[in-house]
Amino acid sequence: MSPHPRITGPDAWIGPAIQHDPSWIFLLDDGDLEEISAALTHAKRIGAGIPFPSAAFPLPRLDAKLEAVLDEIENGRGFMLIRGMPRHRYSDADCELIYWGITSRFGTPVSQNARGHLLGHVRDEGRVLTDPNARAYQTNQRMDFHTDMLPIDVLGLFCLRTAKSGGASKLTSAMTIHNVLREERPDLLEELYGAFYLDWRGEEPKGERPWFALPMFSVCRERITSRICSLVYYDSAARFGEQYRPTPLQREALLAVQEIANRPELMLTMDFQEGDIQLINNHTMMHAREAYEDHPEPGRQRHLLRMWIAVLDAKRRPLADSLADRYRWVQQGGIPVKTAA
Numbered sequence: 001m002s003p004h005p006r007i008t009g010p011d012a013w014i015g016p017a018i019q020h021d022p023s024w025i026f027l028l029d030d031g032d033l034e035e036i037s038a039a040l041t042h043a044k045r046i047g048a049g050i051p052f053p054s055a056a057f058p059l060p061r062l063d064a065k066l067e068a069v070l071d072e073i074e075n076g077r078g079f080m081l082i083r084g085m086p087r088h089r090y091s092d093a094d095c096e097l098i099y100w101g102i103t104s105r106f107g108t109p110v111s112q113n114a115r116g117h118l119l120g121h122v123r124d125e126g127r128v129l130t131d132p133n134a135r136a137y138q139t140n141q142r143m144d145f146h147t148d149m150l151p152i153d154v155l156g157l158f159c160l161r162t163a164k165s166g167g168a169s170k171l172t173s174a175m176t177i178h179n180v181l182r183e184e185r186p187d188l189l190e191e192l193y194g195a196f197y198l199d200w201r202g203e204e205p206k207g208e209r210p211w212f213a214l215p216m217f218s219v220c221r222e223r224i225t226s227r228i229c230s231l232v233y234y235d236s237a238a239r240f241g242e243q244y245r246p247t248p249l250q251r252e253a254l255l256a257v258q259e260i261a262n263r264p265e266l267m268l269t270m271d272f273q274e275g276d277i278q279l280i281n282n283h284t285m286m287h288a289r290e291a292y293e294d295h296p297e298p299g300r301q302r303h304l305l306r307m308w309i310a311v312l313d314a315k316r317r318p319l320a321d322s323l324a325d326r327y328r329w330v331q332q333g334g335i336p337v338k339t340a341a
Contacts, residue, residue, distance in 0.1 A: 002186035004178070007224060011078040011284045012175035015267045024077060026069055028084035035061050036085075036098060043097055050100050050119055051109065057101030069279065070106050073154055074315055078281035079171055085275030092160060092303075099158040099277065099305050106154055106279070107311040110334030114203040118334075122157065122304035142291040145172055145261035146230040147282050149201075150334065151319060151326050153311040155280050155287070159272040163302035164295045169270040169278060170288040172261040174226030177286070178217060180260045188253040192216040195322075196254075197244040198229055199236040205329065205336045211237045211244055216253075218320035225283040225319055227326075228257055261286055272304075283317045308334060 018024060028036070039057045048056040059066070069080050082102070090098065096119060103109075109118045148155055157169075181189035195213045204210050216228045231254060238245035246254065260266065270278065280287060294301040310316075310330050319327055329335065 002182045002189055004182055004189065004219075004224075006182060007175045007179055009175065010076050011173055011281070012179055013077055013173050014176060015172075015265055018077070019268055024072075024079060025081045025083050026065070028082065032062050032065070033084070033086065035059055036102070039101055040090075040094060040098055043101060048097070050096060051104070052100065054101070054105050057097070059101070059105070062102075063105065066102065066105050070154075070311070070315065073106075073279055073281050074311065074317065078173065078175075078284040080279050081270065082277040082279070083273065083275070085277070087160070087275035095158065095160055095275075096305060099156075099307070103156045103158075103277065103279070103307050103309065106156075107309040107316075109307050110150075110152065110310050110330055111337065112148075112150075112152075112306060112308045113335055114338040116335075116337035118307070120306040120308075122306050123301060143289040144230050144258055145170070145228075145286040145288040147174070147226055147228055147286060148308065149198075149203075149229060149233070150308065150330055151225070151227060151323050152282050152308040152330055152334075153316045154309040155278075155282050156307040156309060157272075157276075157278045158305040159274050159276045159278075160303040160305060161300060162272060162274060164293045164300075167272075167302055168290045169272060170290070171268045171270070171280065172266050172286050172288075174228065174284055174286050175224065176266055177257055177260045178224060178226070180266075181256065185253075185256055188249075188256050189217070191249050191253045192228070192257070193218070194250075196234060196246065196250055197237040198233040199239070201233065201236065203335050203338070206338070211240050212326065214326060215320075215322050216257075218322050220318040220320040223317060225317060225323065226286065227323065228254070228286060231258070257286075261288070281317070283319070 039059055043057050046056060072080050100119060111118060112120045193215050196216055197211050197213050200210050214227055218225050234246045
């Protein structure tokens with residue numbers, strides 16, 4: 001019998017209960033859109049450039065609604081989709097300003113790669129996952145279920161352009177996976193509370209080892225956090241020594257997580273519309289992406305904008321001491337810039 005209690009909060013959801021429940025979609029109304037348009041005009045008039053403070057993008061009517069969105073991400077189901085942005089009205093540069101103006105209200109955006117991107121670009125850069133220094137979002141390949149590399153609090157994506165085909169976003173609750181393992185394989189759940197080695201994939205800060213170790217599940221103040229990454233991050237850690245390769249039991253546990261996460265009855269699938277903003281809790285949700293095919297014409301390729309957002313300590317999920325070293329990088333501004341990046 002597992003020593004871990006069953007998770008009963010709203011973040012331990014299952015797919016059929018919410019796939020067709022519209023309450024996780026925050027639909028912008030006409031008043032919201034008018035306020036966003038006015039805020040964009042103001043930001044451009046004063047010459048605001050990213051990064052800019054929220055005062056440069058005033059949203060007095062929308063602020064209270066966005067506070068409720070953040071509360072749902074942190075204390076509710078762990079994700080929300082903001083929909084209704086008339087993408088066709090705005091240039092790519094305008095969309096960047098709008099996305100920053102809305103999403104930076106949830107906390108402090110931090111660097112998400114060694115290029116120092118506060119506002120990142122998720123698109124096919126012609127890279128492949130077999131490259132140990134490539135990040136999965138730089139490819140058009142299928143991404144397995146994972147949390148992002150740093151224990152950042154909120155992940156945000158803005159859809160600038162969709163693919164010719166494929167690329168659907170998938171979510172599964174890590175809390176639900178925890179419950180399933182508790183019932184089906186408590187031995188593997190216990191294994192996931194131990195330390196695993198992962199590869200920085202070439203983005204380790206100066207002076208840091210190119211690998212790191214941390215538990216895949218941890219608990220603080222009775223709240224469980226997941227840190228399960230894509231399988232390639234564990235496999236490529238072995239390039240630094242066989243002692244960093246997952247043990248057979250660790251590999252079995254990681255594969256079990258993927259099998260459970262991919263069960264249709266547990267999964268939520270989102271097909272992005274241009275202008276959508278997806279927001280997820282990186283401590284409680286696991287996300288994946290289908291492979292996609294781009295349009296051949298230049299300028300029509302699938303393109304998402306990404307932000308990593310550090311939420312105020314008073315509002316974010318408490319994290320175990322075992323994650324403190326990783327969260328230190330979040331507190332210091334994310335992944336430091338590398339000159340050669």
